[in-house]
Amino acid sequence: SAAEKDGYDSFMLKEIAEQPKAVADTLLGRLDPALGTLTLGAELGLDPAVLREAEKVVVIACGTAHHAGLVARLAVERWARLPCEVELASEFRYRDPIVGPRTLVVAVSQSGETADTLMALRHAREQGATVLAVCNTNGSTIPRESDAVLYTHAGPEVAVASTKAFLTQLVACLLLALHLGEVRRGPSEELREAARALSRAPEDVAAVLATMEPVRELARGLAHKETVLFLGRHSGHPVALEGALKLKELAYFHAEGFAAGELKHGPIALIEPDLPVIVVVPSPVTAALLHGKIVSNIQEIRARGARTIVLAEEGDEAVAPYADHLIRLPAVPPLIQPLVAAVPLQVFACELATARGNDVDQPRNLAKSVTVE
Numbered sequence: 199s200a201a202e203k204d205g206y207d208s209f210m211l212k213e214i215a216e217q218p219k220a221v222a223d224t225l226l227g228r229l230d231p232a233l234g235t236l237t238l239g240a241e242l243g244l245d246p247a248v249l250r251e252a253e254k255v256v257v258i259a260c261g262t263a264h265h266a267g268l269v270a271r272l273a274v275e276r277w278a279r280l281p282c283e284v285e286l287a288s289e290f291r292y293r294d295p296i297v298g299p300r301t302l303v304v305a306v307s308q309s310g311e312t313a314d315t316l317m318a319l320r321h322a323r324e325q326g327a328t329v330l331a332v333c334n335t336n337g338s339t340i341p342r343e344s345d346a347v348l349y350t351h352a353g354p355e356v357a358v359a360s361t362k363a364f365l366t367q368l369v370a371c372l373l374l375a376l377h378l379g380e381v382r383r384g385p386s387e388e389l390r391e392a393a394r395a396l397s398r399a400p401e402d403v404a405a406v407l408a409t410m411e412p413v414r415e416l417a418r419g420l421a422h423k424e425t426v427l428f429l430g431r432h433s434g435h436p437v438a439l440e441g442a443l444k445l446k447e448l449a450y451f452h453a454e455g456f457a458a459g460e461l462k463h464g465p466i467a468l469i470e471p472d473l474p475v476i477v478v479v480p481s482p483v484t485a486a487l488l489h490g491k492i493v494s495n496i497q498e499i500r501a502r503g504a505r506t507i508v509l510a511e512e513g514d515e516a517v518a519p520y521a522d523h524l525i526r527l528p529a530v531p532p533l534i535q536p537l538v539a540a541v542p543l544q545v546f547a548c549e550l551a552t553a554r555g556n557d558v559d560q561p562r563n564l565a566k567s568v569t570v571e
């Protein structure tokens with residue numbers, strides 16, 4: 199009903215707007231600017247040796263949760279210097295994966311009921327792995343069958359396309375990576391700085407939400423298109439994949455996300471005049487090398503006529519001349535950037551789908567939770 203939507207036209211719009219609070223709720227009590235994430239150990243209740251002695255982390259998840267896992271990999275490798283794989287849960291058990299007692303498996307699921315993820319986690323536990331669930335639904339099957347759980351506190355998510363659950367999955371995965379870093383490598387200035395940046399995420403997400411009117415206008419202007427491509431690299435690659443997934447789910451577009459470095463190995467053949475290409479640009483300050491490379495990619499596709507829609511940090515003037523549309527993001531460290539960069543892509547897909555007359559809360563053919571394999 200309208201009351202349940204709090205005056206918003208859709209649950210999706212309501213849930214997009216709730217993201218600063220959802221992110222703050224997921225952080226609440228888990229991150230102390232002075233102590234880092236040390237209280238997380240007590241919350242998880244795992245034998246500390248499991249975290250200290252793990253030889254690798256394997257993230258299993260589906261759909262949007264898989265994209266959160268791709269960010270988790272970057273954070274676990276960077277902050278904990280621990281090898282991390284990310285696997286589509288539906289593929290995991292069918293390739294006889296190498297998991298055992300020294301593997302920490304992280305099962306990411308909003309609903310906690312996704313059959314593919316549940317089957318993968320059962321397989322991992324049969325091999326002796328420790329399974330930690332990152333989940334939004336209290337008492338659901340995946341946390342019940344796991345050794346430990348880190349709840350995302352997004353609150354109920356009704357719209358089929360995930361928004362606030364995704365942002366809180368990112369937060370939970372980043373908290374977990376920080377914790378692994380602290381436990382395995384001890385405190386460091388790098389981890390403290392990451393913790394400070396993460397604690398500012400609610401305000402950063404709110405700042406992005408306050409500037410979305412031009413994104414909505416852009417989306418309405420592109421509602422007649424059929425294809426949109428998304429490019430990113432490093433932490434921007436999962437954001438590109440998620441932006442494309444949102445557009446598939448809601449607008450029924452042929453939307454694809456690519457790692458920008460792969461452009462020359464195939465996707466550039468898709469570029470044609472006026473094709474919208476959305477590019478997530480790394481920071482020119484904290485990711486200068488990748489920034490330069492992606493600016494060249496943008497020049498290449500623009501020279502072939504693409505309409506470039508560029509998500510770039512405040513103050514990034516180098517990319518501005520090549521952007522047909524420029525969407526500004528707050529300056530945050532690379533591993534935090536997905537939290538702010540995903541938001542305009544949610545708004546874009548929601549507005550574009552609405553302009554096409556689609557039901558954004560109940561897209562065709564999709565279910566919120568897929569409980570069959």
Ligand code: G6P
Nearest residue numbers: 260261262263307308309312565
């Ligand atoms: C379904 C939903 C997706 C979701 C995926 C995983 O396909 O439509 O939005 O990302 O399941 O769901 P989970 O509840 O496991 O996060």
